[in-house]
Amino acid sequence: MGVSARALATIAALTSVVVLAAGCSGDDSGKPKWSGAEPSAGGPSASASAAELPKAAFAAPTDGSSNVSTATELSLQAEPGSNAQVSLTDAAGAAVNGGLSADGKAWVPGTQLKYGTQYTATVTSAGDTVGKKVTFTTMAKPGKTVNVSTAVADNKTYGVGMPIVVRFGSSVPQEMRAAVEKRLIVSSNPPQVGTWYWFNGGEVHYRPKEYWQSGTKINVRLAVGGLQLTKTGWGSKDVTSTFSIGDKIVMTTDDKTHQMTVEQNGQVIKTMPVSLGKAKTPSSSGNMVVMDKNQSELFVGTDPDDPYRETVYWTQRMTSGGEYIHSAPWSVGDQGKRNVSHGCTNVSESNAKFLYNLTKIGDVVIVKNTTRKLAWGNGWTDWDKSWDEFVKGSALPPPADTAASPSASAPASANPSVSASN
Secondary structure, eight states: OOOOOSSOTTOOOSTTOOOBOTTSSOOTTOOOOBTTOSTTOSSSOTTSOGGGSOOOOEEESOTTOOSBOTTOOEEEOSOTTOOOEEEEEETTOOBOOEEEOTTSSEEEESSOOOTTOEEEEEEEETTEEEEEEEEEEBOOOOSOEEOEEESOOTTOEEOTTOOEEEEESSOOOGGGHHHHHTTEEEEEESOOOEEEEEEETTEEEEEESSOOOTTOEEEEEEOOTTOBOSSSOEEOOOEEEEEEEOOOEEEEEETTTTEEEEEETTEEEEEEEOBOBOTTSOOEEEEEEOOEEEEEEEEEOOOTTSOOEEEEEEEEEOOTTSOEEEEOGGGTTTTTTOOOBSSSEEEOHHHHHHHHHHOOTTOEEEEESOSEEOOTTSSSOGGGSOHHHHGGGOSSOOOTTOOOOOOSOOOOOOOOOSOOOO
16 A cells, blocks of 8 residues: 555645645545556646656665665655655565655655665656666664654544544654654545644644545554654554544534534534523533443542432543543433533433444544533644644645644643543
């Protein structure tokens, strides 16, 4: 499989970006395709004159180089658009899959290269069938490695608001984040533009400009195996995940009416009474997503002046600070009328079970008109910023379809709390 670097198929500004070609490929298998993944991919129209095209050669790594990162890309000297065809083999002659970047400036291996291994790369182009060749040797396995993980799992179906959450075992310094972000590779079918946002050095999220389209297939490759992530640490291995997006579910709660409206694929399917946080413990207003679901959980209060210890059912977590949607049979008489909870959204047992059976991780939750604003980073708050603001959290220039300028800094993420509201 070939690769794309930080954005989806419409992003072509980065050296390591490879754009998804499915949707116009004519392939009816439903699997995402990568530009440059096939032997004939890359380059201009066959009608172009070979004499007018620059002959491709490698800029890096240089012939005979050693200690090359196992996350290396093969940079090309030719101008973007050259009809470059690249092959890469190890010392045993085994071929390495990969693909050209969208701008034609680099060839990106589809998997992490092996440590301490000699490779030979060959590039040919129109009018130069002999091509240019380089041989290089990769680095030895580093003594210190950094674990990298993601919250999305293989073969799962998520909601339209699902962010791709990536966590690093050690904090990535500010000056190294751009190089790391280039190796966090996302593709979707159909293509949708998106970008990354660094909450801090240990956590970065990816979201599309608009909610994911229902039915989207998404591939994630965190191509960090052998990539330097800190001053002394290298990524332990590549991490991959493939998942899907299900029906569009949006739950909107308005504190003015004490009602929740539930929409499925743009149609209202249910309205139900709720009770939100009382004056001392108000619920947060903002754009959230379902982070976790459980049939039952034990909630324990941390305020000595307002203690509680209660097993609650049909729980759906919305914030790391402990705001949930859950069954609250004790407040049925208040639901639709007044707020009595510790910050959660109380619903009846039947309504809680209905919601639990309907929703997925990543489904959208919107709460309006409470006295408390959702704190940025209190959970997966990615949709609580506009797109123009969200792109400022990237370490790279914004996608080509937006004029927003990148920011030098981004707010830090709030630490998850072990307590829960009810």
